[in-house]
Amino acid sequence: MLSIVSSATVAAGGFAGTIARFGLNQISTSSAFPVGTLIENLLGSLLLGLLIGWLAYRTMPEPLRAGLGVGFCGGFTTMSTLASDLVFLADKAPGFHSAMYLLGSLLGGIIFALFGLWLGRRWGSSVGMRKRGKSRWTS
Amino acid sequence: MGKQRWNAQEGKVTLDILIVGAGGAAGAVLRYWLALFLVNRVRLRALPVTTLTVNLLGSFALGTVLGWLFASIPSGDDILADRMAVFLAVGLCGSFTTYSTFAADTGYLLRYRDYRTVAAYVFLTLAGVVAAFLGGFVLLR
Numbered sequence: 001m002l003s004i005v006s007s008a009t010v011a012a013g014g015f016a017g018t019i020a021r022f023g024l025n026q027i028s029t030s031s032a033f034p035v036g037t038l039i040e041n042l043l044g045s046l047l048l049g050l051l052i053g054w055l056a057y058r059t060m061p062e063p064l065r066a067g068l069g070v071g072f073c074g075g076f077t078t079m080s081t082l083a084s085d086l087v088f089l090a091d092k093a094p095g096f097h098s099a100m101y102l103l104g105s106l107l108g109g110i111i112f113a114l115f116g117l118w119l120g121r122r123w124g125s126s127v128g129m130r131k132r133g134k135s136r137w138t139s
Numbered sequence: 140m141g142k143q144r145w146n147a148q149e150g151k152v153t154l155d156i157l158i159v160g161a162g163g164a165a166g167a168v169l170r171y172w173l174a175l176f177l178v179n180r181v182r183l184r185a186l187p188v189t190t191l192t193v194n195l196l197g198s199f200a201l202g203t204v205l206g207w208l209f210a211s212i213p214s215g216d217d218i219l220a221d222r223m224a225v226f227l228a229v230g231l232c233g234s235f236t237t238y239s240t241f242a243a244d245t246g247y248l249l250r251y252r253d254y255r256t257v258a259a260y261v262f263l264t265l266a267g268v269v270a271a272f273l274g275g276f277v278l279l280r
Contacts, residue, residue, distance in 0.1 A: 022159045
């Protein structure tokens with residue numbers, strides 16, 4: 001179902017997330033290693049994990065959920081820049097830097113997402129009232 | 140690399156921020172709509188097809204944008220082209236694709252010990268986005 005309100009909150013979240021990513025890129029472009037993209041992807045994975053984990057026990061209005069998860073986290077992190085970074089890094093500094101970037105993004109992102117899920121579920125289940133029923137993983 | 144060129148004009152950052160944000164808003168909404176469209180139409184076992192699709196499409200698009208940019212403006216002093224690049228590359232393509240959903244999807248599959256799907260998903264995503272980016276890049280360069 002296409003919701004106009006959710007589309008608007010996704011746009012707002014994407015706006016904010018992309019500006020935050022752009023800002024971090026501006027700070028970090030001095031180094032040859034794409035540390036900005038790495039930080040954004042790890043941090044965004046942690047945030048999305050927190051949100052999904054929290055939502056396993058809690059509810060929030062659909063437009064807010066979509067705005068934060070699909071909009072902000074999706075806009076803050078990026079796969080296309082990762083792809084271009086990998087290509088240019090393999091061209092410029094193959095070997096150690098490429099491997100570190102690839103492994104750091106992949107393993108780091110998954111570890112941060114899992115940590116976020118764990119923390120979000122803890123947080124969602126420990127404070128105040130719980131939502132009844134089966135836990136929900138999917139966003 | 141393109142990235143270094145984009146912050147050449149640090150005094151005009153405010154407009155750049157709005158342009159990048161607009162691209163990001165458009166990219167996120169397009170991703171949201173495409174996911175809503177695909178979610179009940181395409182099923183490929185447990186593979187997160189919608190995330191894979193946006194990441195492949197967006198990486199191909201970024202490849203064409205950067206390939207076109209490298210081919211058309213070798214001098215790198217064109218502010219309009221810089222703005223366009225920031226809007227398309229950082230804003231639209233950057234926001235259309237997502238890493239956080241990929242990481243959360245993979246974490247979710249790992250929790251359920253669906254290791255074959257994890258391996259297939261990670262390989263298809265990483266090899267796929269690099270191939271898609273390169274394909275787009277050489278197409279327009």
